[in-house]
Amino acid sequence: MIEFKNVSKVYQTKSAELTAVQDVSLKIKENEVFGIIGFSGAGKSTLVRMMNGLEIPTSGELIINGKRNDKLSKKELRQQRQKIGMIFQHFNLLWSRTVLENIMFPLELGKMTKSERIKKAKHLAELVGLEDRIDAYPAQLSGGQKQRVGIARALANDPAILISDEATSALDPQTTDEVLTLLANIKQKLKLTIVIITHEMHVIRRLADRVAIMEKGRVIEEGTVAKVFTQP
Numbered sequence: 001m002i003e004f005k006n007v008s009k010v011y012q013t014k015s016a017e018l019t020a021v022q023d024v025s026l027k028i029k030e031n032e033v034f035g036i037i038g039f040s041g042a043g044k045s046t047l048v049r050m051m052n053g054l055e056i057p058t059s060g061e062l063i064i065n066g067k068r069n070d071k072l073s074k075k076e077l078r079q080q081r082q083k084i085g086m087i088f089q090h091f092n093l094l095w096s097r098t099v100l101e102n103i104m105f106p107l108e109l110g111k112m113t114k115s116e117r118i119k120k121a122k123h124l125a126e127l128v129g130l131e132d133r134i135d136a137y138p139a140q141l142s143g144g145q146k147q148r149v150g151i152a153r154a155l156a157n158d159p160a161i162l163i164s165d166e167a168t169s170a171l172d173p174q175t176t177d178e179v180l181t182l183l184a185n186i187k188q189k190l191k192l193t194i195v196i197i198t199h200e201m202h203v204i205r206r207l208a209d210r211v212a213i214m215e216k217g218r219v220i221e222e223g224t225v226a227k228v229f230t231q232p
C-alpha cells in the first residue's frame, strides 16, 4: 500500500544541504497500524510530507497504492492527498466553526449537497462519540474531544490511509488512552491503514502492529512491535 524504496530527502538551505531522510526502505501494508518512532529531528515529519505529496523524494521511489508519487501530476497528487486523512498534535481545527462545520469542511471541495454533507458529518460525529456536541465550538471542548473532531474530519473523505502525526502528544495519559482506543475501534470498523508518528513508545506498544525506529534520517530498526521492543 505504501512503499518507500531507498528514499532520501535532502533539503537545500541557503548555507548548506541537510539530509533529513537517508536511504529509507519501508513497506506499510494494507490494514495494518504502522508506527514510526524517533526523537525530534529524526526525519518523521519529512516522511509524512512525502506520503502527502507535499515533498518529493530527492532520490528513491515512493509508491502509494501502486503509483509512484513522482509520476503523478499536481492534480493527481491533490486527489491522492484527499484520500489520506491527517490528525495533528495541535488539532488544526477552525476555531470560528462548530464541531459539525469542522467535520464538514473537507467535504466542501467535493460534489455533495449541503444536506448530504450534514448527514455525513453527523454520522462521523457519532462514530467518534461527539453526537451530543455537534453545535459546540472547539474552544468549549476538552483536548480529547478536540482530537475526536480532528479524527472525524480526517475520515470525512473516506481515506484509505490515516496518518497520526504526534496526535496524542499534547494529551494527558488518560485522554491519550481514550484516543488510542477510538483509533483501534475505527480501524476495526473502517478497514484503514494507520500510520502513527510519535516519539512515545507506549503509543506504539498500545496500537501498532509493526514499527520502524528512526534516527538521524535512517531507519535503524524495523519489525513487529513484539520483536523490536522485546529484550532478547
Ligand code: ADP
Pocket: 011, 012, 013, 018, 019, 020, 021, 038, 039, 040, 041, 042, 043, 044, 045, 046, 047
Ligand atoms: P522529525 O519530524 O522527526 O522531528 P523532521 O523531518 O521534521 O524530523 O526533520 C528532519 C531534519 O530535517 C531536521 O534536521 C530538520 O531540521 C530538517 N528539516 C525539516 N524540514 C526542513 C526544511 N523545510 N528545510 C530544511 N531543513 C528541514
Ligand code: ADP
Pocket: 045, 052, 054, 081, 086, 088, 089, 165
Ligand atoms: P507541526 O506538528 O510541526 O506543527 P504539522 O505536522 O501539523 O506541523 O504540519 C506539517 C505541515 O503540513 C504544516 O505546514 C501543515 O500546515 C501542513 N498540513 C496541514 N494539513 C495538511 C494535510 N491535510 N495534509 C498534509 N499536510 C498538511
